[in-house]
Amino acid sequence: EALQFSEGLYTSLVENLLRIFASRASAELERGHHLRALDHLAHHDPLTDLPNRVRLKRCVDAGLESGEAGGALLLVDLDRFKEINDTLGHSVGDVLLQRVAAELREGMAGFAGACVARLGGDEFALWIPGAGDRAAAAEAAKRVLELLTAPVDIEGYRLGVDASVGIALAPAHATTSSGLLRCADVAMYAAKRTGSSYATYDATQDPYSTERLALLSDL
Numbered sequence: 001e002a003l004q005f006s007e008g009l010y011t012s013l014v015e016n017l018l019r020i021f022a023s024r025a026s027a028e029l030e031r032g033h034h035l036r037a038l039d040h041l042a043h044h045d046p047l048t049d050l051p052n053r054v055r056l057k058r059c060v061d062a063g064l065e066s067g068e069a070g071g072a073l074l075l076v077d078l079d080r081f082k083e084i085n086d087t088l089g090h091s092v093g094d095v096l097l098q099r100v101a102a103e104l105r106e107g108m109a110g111f112a113g114a115c116v117a118r119l120g121g122d123e124f125a126l127w128i129p130g131a132g133d134r135a136a137a138a139e140a141a142k143r144v145l146e147l148l149t150a151p152v153d154i155e156g157y158r159l160g161v162d163a164s165v166g167i168a169l170a171p172a173h174a175t176t177s178s179g180l181l182r183c184a185d186v187a188m189y190a191a192k193r194t195g196s197s198y199a200t201y202d203a204t205q206d207p208y209s210t211e212r213l214a215l216l217s218d219l
Helices: 002-043 053-065 081-088 090-107 134-149 177-194 210-218
Strands: 071-079 115-120 123-129 152-154 157-159 162-170 198-200
Touching: 002 053, 053 071, 053 115, 053 123, 053 162, 053 177, 071 134, 071 177, 081 090, 090 115, 090 123, 090 134, 090 152, 123 134, 134 162, 134 198, 162 177, 177 198
Parallel strands: 162 198
Antiparallel strands: 071 123, 071 162, 115 123, 152 157
16 A cells, blocks of 8 residues: 555656646747747838848848858839829738738749848848849849839739839948948939939949048038
8 A cells, every 4th residue: 555655646746747847848938939939020021021121131241251252232112102102001002012022032032042121111122142243233133123013903903113223232332231231222312313223333423421421510
């Protein structure tokens, strides 16, 4: 009887310990799930689920530090999106942005290592490692424009969207993610100004410089 009692007590103790371990393991798994979810939210756009500006910076920095043969950063700004958004409402605008995100994500998958991100509003960016020359970057920009100019049907409306693309090359134009983004932004506005679909950064047409800023401060 004493032996049976000891065995019963031992079995009960083991079962209790297993329950405790299972409970703790479940709690750790849940905690890990929440941490991964929070990390995903911190690095992705909630509307399109594309990487955000923070994640894009990491992708670009990693590519620059890897010593690969340069790369191209493309800044894409949708034309006439505000008109669509204001006329048909934000719900249609949001669906359009999701469609654009899906087209870019799937259509640019052929470019090895490409990172497609949404910076906010109607601005998207693409980092394409290895496309450090003008010809390769121009081909990528043409592909982006092909994807975006196809008409889209949303809630009974057939919508056409154009885009302006600014191109910055690494290391020719900048060697940091922030520098590339600034140069791509300058090129994108040059494309809008000249009516071109895309433009590559040109330092001679860059109105922004530390010297200019210092001169404005002095004035």
